[in-house]
Amino acid sequence: MAPLTPGRIRHTVVYILSHPEGSPEEEDFLAAAAALAAIPGVEAFEQLREVSPKNAYRHGISMEFADRAAYEGYNGHPDHVRFVQERWLAEVTDFLEIDYEARADSSRSAARSASV
Amino acid sequence: MAPLTPGRIRHTVVYILSHPEGSPEEEDFLAAAAALAAIPGVEAFEQLREVSPKNAYRHGISMEFADRAAYEGYNGHPDHVRFVQERWLAEVTDFLEIDYEARADSSRSAARSASV
Numbered sequence: 080m081a082p083l084t085p086g087r088i089r090h091t092v093v094y095i096l097s098h099p100e101g102s103p104e105e106e107d108f109l110a111a112a113a114a115l116a117a118i119p120g121v122e123a124f125e126q127l128r129e130v131s132p133k134n135a136y137r138h139g140i141s142m143e144f145a146d147r148a149a150y151e152g153y154n155g156h157p158d159h160v161r162f163v164q165e166r167w168l169a170e171v172t173d174f175l176e177i178d179y180e181a182r183a184d185s186s187r188s189a190a191r192s193a194s195v
Numbered sequence: 196m197a198p199l200t201p202g203r204i205r206h207t208v209v210y211i212l213s214h215p216e217g218s219p220e221e222e223d224f225l226a227a228a229a230a231l232a233a234i235p236g237v238e239a240f241e242q243l244r245e246v247s248p249k250n251a252y253r254h255g256i257s258m259e260f261a262d263r264a265a266y267e268g269y270n271g272h273p274d275h276v277r278f279v280q281e282r283w284l285a286e287v288t289d290f291l292e293i294d295y296e297a298r299a300d301s302s303r304s305a306a307r308s309a310s311v
Contacts, residue, residue: 081197082241089243093293109298125198127205131294139295177209177293178247179255182225 081123083181088144090153093129093136094174100137104170111166112140118156120149136175197239199297204260206269209245209252210290216253220286227282228256234272236265252291 083089098104109126116124127139144150153159199205214220225242232240243255260266269275 082239083243088246123198126298127199127295128298129293130204130296131292133292136293139293141295175291176247176249177245177252177255179243179257180246182242182244 083143083179085181085183086146087181088147088150089123089141089179090144090150090176091139091141091178092174092176093134093139094171095135095137097170097172108166108170109138111162115140115159115162116142118153118158120144120152135173199259199295201297201299202262203297204263204266205239205257205295206260206266206292207255207257207294208290208292209250209255210287211251211253213286213288224282224286225254227278231256231275231278232258234269234274236260236268251289 096105096108098108113126115121121142122145123141123143125139125141127141129136129139142153144153212221212224214224229242231237237258238261239257239259241255241257243257245252245255258269260269
């Protein structure tokens with residue numbers, strides 16, 4: 080994937096649904112979540128399966144924002160607020176949000192590692 | 196970022212170091228971790244800062260593999276095994292591994308969301 084450049088934010092969440100895997104209810108939730116991609120500022124939107132046997136999460140969402148203002152615009156957007164209130168709080172039993180920014184020294188580290 | 200295509204795996208880990216932020220010891224650990232990018236099969240390697248106030252993790256690593264065989268080759272590679280034994284177990288105080296694969300229906304969901 081394209082590396083995260085300075086200033087950008089990659090917002091991710093892993094979660095567990097109350098619905099059985101492969102159920103119509105799961106499908107309906109994922110379709111509603113997919114609509115978050117249309118909110119202004121959302122880039123590189125992905126719905127993912129979480130497949131590590133080392134944690135209990137089963138679903139993931141990843142998206143990127145150009146800057147913190149775009150991220151805050153998404154957080155406060157009525158479509159996002161409504162999704163959280165009407166779907167997320169009712170159907171998600173556990174979740175963890177993880178947000179990434181580039182390391183300021185990442186290009187230097189990469190250059191160093193290339194010579195190892 | 197380029198979407199994760201079917202069959203590929205995005206392996207991520209968030210973690211906390213025992214070293215103070217900005218210390219030479221932290222810098223040295225990150226430089227050693229950067230060398231993991233040179234292990235065969237590792238693609239799209241990134242060292243990241245974890246910036247969400249909603250969890251305690253402060254560092255992240257993300258990498259991708261073309262398939263499960265490449266992932267297993269990395270896991271068993273002597274350079275990775277040595278890094279885990281000599282650095283990770285000694286200097287990382289908490290971590291969580293999260294692995295992603297594409298949803299089989301992700302393109303369908305995306306197409307659906309585009310029409311919402």
